[in-house]
Amino acid sequence: MPLHSLKVRSVVPIPHRRRSPFSTGRFLVALATTAASWGQLALRPFSTGKFLGALAAVLGFTSCQTPNVQPFHEATTAFNAAVRQAYTVTWAQLDAYEAIDSEGGRTSRNATNHPAVRFEKGWAPRLQVMEGLVSYSESLANIVQSGEQSRANAKAISDQVLKLVEATPWSVYGAAANQIFQQVHGLAVSIAQYRSIAKAVAKADAAIQRVGEALGKDMQSVEVMLIALHDDQEEMLIRKYNHHRGYVTEVQSKRENFERELLKSRNATDSPRLELLRARALLLASTAEAEQTEARAKADSATKKLEEADRNKQLIQQALKECDDLLARVAETEAAYQAEKKSVQEARQASLELVKSTRDALRFWADAHTDLKSAIEENRQPNVQLLLTAATEIRETIRKLRNP
Amino acid sequence: MSKNWSLIRANNAWEEVLAELIQETKAAIKAGAVERSAVRSDLREFIEQSPNFDNTVPIDKLDEIASKLHKKLVQADLEDELAKMEARQPSFADILKEIRVITEEANDAADAISLNRVRKVVDSVADALESLQQIRDSIDKADEPKLAKSLDELLSAFETLRATVKP
Numbered sequence: 339m340p341l342h343s344l345k346v347r348s349v350v351p352i353p354h355r356r357r358s359p360f361s362t363g364r365f366l367v368a369l370a371t372t373a374a375s376w377g378q379l380a381l382r383p384f385s386t387g388k389f390l391g392a393l394a395a396v397l398g399f400t401s402c403q404t405p406n407v408q409p410f411h412e413a414t415t416a417f418n419a420a421v422r423q424a425y426t427v428t429w430a431q432l433d434a435y436e437a438i439d440s441e442g443g444r445t446s447r448n449a450t451n452h453p454a455v456r457f458e459k460g461w462a463p464r465l466q467v468m469e470g471l472v473s474y475s476e477s478l479a480n481i482v483q484s485g486e487q488s489r490a491n492a493k494a495i496s497d498q499v500l501k502l503v504e505a506t507p508w509s510v511y512g513a514a515a516n517q518i519f520q521q522v523h524g525l526a527v528s529i530a531q532y533r534s535i536a537k538a539v540a541k542a543d544a545a546i547q548r549v550g551e552a553l554g555k556d557m558q559s560v561e562v563m564l565i566a567l568h569d570d571q572e573e574m575l576i577r578k579y580n581h582h583r584g585y586v587t588e589v590q591s592k593r594e595n596f597e598r599e600l601l602k603s604r605n606a607t608d609s610p611r612l613e614l615l616r617a618r619a620l621l622l623a624s625t626a627e628a629e630q631t632e633a634r635a636k637a638d639s640a641t642k643k644l645e646e647a648d649r650n651k652q653l654i655q656q657a658l659k660e661c662d663d664l665l666a667r668v669a670e671t672e673a674a675y676q677a678e679k680k681s682v683q684e685a686r687q688a689s690l691e692l693v694k695s696t697r698d699a700l701r702f703w704a705d706a707h708t709d710l711k712s713a714i715e716e717n718r719q720p721n722v723q724l725l726l727t728a729a730t731e732i733r734e735t736i737r738k739l740r741n742p
Numbered sequence: 743m744s745k746n747w748s749l750i751r752a753n754n755a756w757e758e759v760l761a762e763l764i765q766e767t768k769a770a771i772k773a774g775a776v777e778r779s780a781v782r783s784d785l786r787e788f789i790e791q792s793p794n795f796d797n798t799v800p801i802d803k804l805d806e807i808a809s810k811l812h813k814k815l816v817q818a819d820l821e822d823e824l825a826k827m828e829a830r831q832p833s834f835a836d837i838l839k840e841i842r843v844i845t846e847e848a849n850d851a852a853d854a855i856s857l858n859r860v861r862k863v864v865d866s867v868a869d870a871l872e873s874l875q876q877i878r879d880s881i882d883k884a885d886e887p888k889l890a891k892s893l894d895e896l897l898s899a900f901e902t903l904r905a906t907v908k909p
Contacts, residue, residue: 438817442810453820460827463834470841477848487856527855534851538844545840552830552837559823562775566819569782573812576790580805584794591751 404485404531405713407478409722409729410706414475416729417703418468420696421553423736425461427689428560431567432457453563464556467549474542481534488527536714543711550704557697564693568686575682579675586665586672593661600654603647610643692735699728745784747791756792760804763788767811771818778815785812 432454437445445452617637706725713720770777785808792801
């Protein structure tokens with residue numbers, strides 16, 4: 339740019355009219371307007387009308403508070419991680435899945451119609467959208483953070499402006515001008531932040547709601563797929579141990595029958611025991627020969643029944659022991675089966691928990707964005723409690739999934 | 743849908759139960775994920791509960807059939823859900839475009855609020871005016887009349903501005 343094309347006014351838009359005396363107030367207002375104009379993202383040549391408008395804006399919006407968008411940004415980052423994790427978990431299952439075609443024949447893993455290939459292709463735009471949303475939430479956070487940077491720059495700018503001013507006879511206003519510039523700049527930045535966030539949030543809300551809805555439906559699909567894939571894993575595990583399990587089930591079934599017989603046999607001793615007790619009591623109480631004989635006969639009969647019941651009980655206990663011995667012989671295999679089963683079930687539970695908490699969190703996240711929009715309109719801070727809880731839950735679920 | 747496996751075992755009714763499961767699988771494939779999940783659960787129970795060493799019924803064969811039915815139901819769920827996800831694909835592409843535009847605007851706003859651009863301009867103007875004065879001081883009017891004239895005009899404009907606003 340040639341030196342002579344530089345215009346002082348484009349940088350320091352000082353209002354002036356020929357023959358009108360410059361006043362301290364006018365100069366300070368000029369600085370205020372400059373700040374407001376910068377804050378409103380406009381580097382336009384100054385005009386009195388715009389200056390008054392900007393000043394009115396400064397005064398009118400001094401009560402605007404910049405909404406706290408940091409929790410929304412952090413939650414979006416957590417959801418991005420959750421959606422990625424849901425993808426990773428589902429993809430890993432699909433990758434190992436032995437797909438079949440409509441005829442029941444095996445589908446090659448590299449075939450375009452293999453579920454893993456289709457899923458991978460379909461999920462890529464979802465992950466891009468999540469990345470886009472993280473960038474969006476980051477841009478909101480950037481607007482808030484830009485205030486800090488702005489304050490630092492404002493100081494440097496006002497120093498530079500004063501350097502220019504020092505060369506003129508207005509130097510007497512320098513210190514006051516600097517102070518006013520900083521103050522008005524602060525207001526201008528708040529307004530600009532508020533307006534920029536309000537504009538971005540209002541524009542994005544419809545898209546956010548659509549993402550929330552579409553990803554919510556995706557999570558339902560992922561849940562159905564994960565349930566099916568985990569079922570497939572469980573079925574493979576059952577087939578792997580099929581003969582062993584058939585054996586164990588058979589023995590356990592027999593054992594249950596013997597347990598029932600043992601109970602019956604124990605119950606069968608109640609009546610002869612009572613008979614024996616009554617007969618013994620009669621023997622002790624009676625002196626008559628006939629009664630003594632009858633009591634002895636009853637006692638003998640009850641004793642025989644008890645001996646019979648005891649023999650049955652021994653038989654049953656022997657059978658139970660045999661069952662236990664049979665089960666003990668395959669205990670090692672059974673332990674291996676139970677361990678694998680536990681591992682499959684835990685993986686199933688953790689991945690479904692992740693999908694569920696992601697789905698819930700997506701709903702809270704979309705609602706929180708709408709609340710952010712309303713909060714800006716109503717000039718209040720957004721309610722982020724549910725969002726923070728959801729984000730914490732998600733982080734915990736992911737941690738559990740990664741370190742079971 | 744859940745079955746009484748003890749009774750089935752007692753009656754050795756594995757073939758009959760599998761015949762039922764075949765019909766239930768056909769119906770579930772046309773139905774939905776909930777029905778498929780329930781039938782899959784019964785099929786797994788069937789494979790696990792059926793006594794493989796019992797010579798009266800060729801259980802391994804029955805288990806193999808049950809396993810294939812199970813696979814068909816798994817595949818049906820995957821196919822359905824992948825198709826639903828693929829149908830939702832275009833909306834994600836549209837949303838991505840929209841979000842990128844909004845993000846770019848918001849980042850521009852953040853950049854503008856931070857006054858980085860303004861600071862650059864102010865810095866350069868301040869430097870430029872300083873340099874301008876230095877250059878003008880070092881120029882001999884006779885040697886560089888055109889340049890000296892331009893610089894004089896520019897500095898004069900600044901002087902006029904100063905004079906205009908003098909209290």
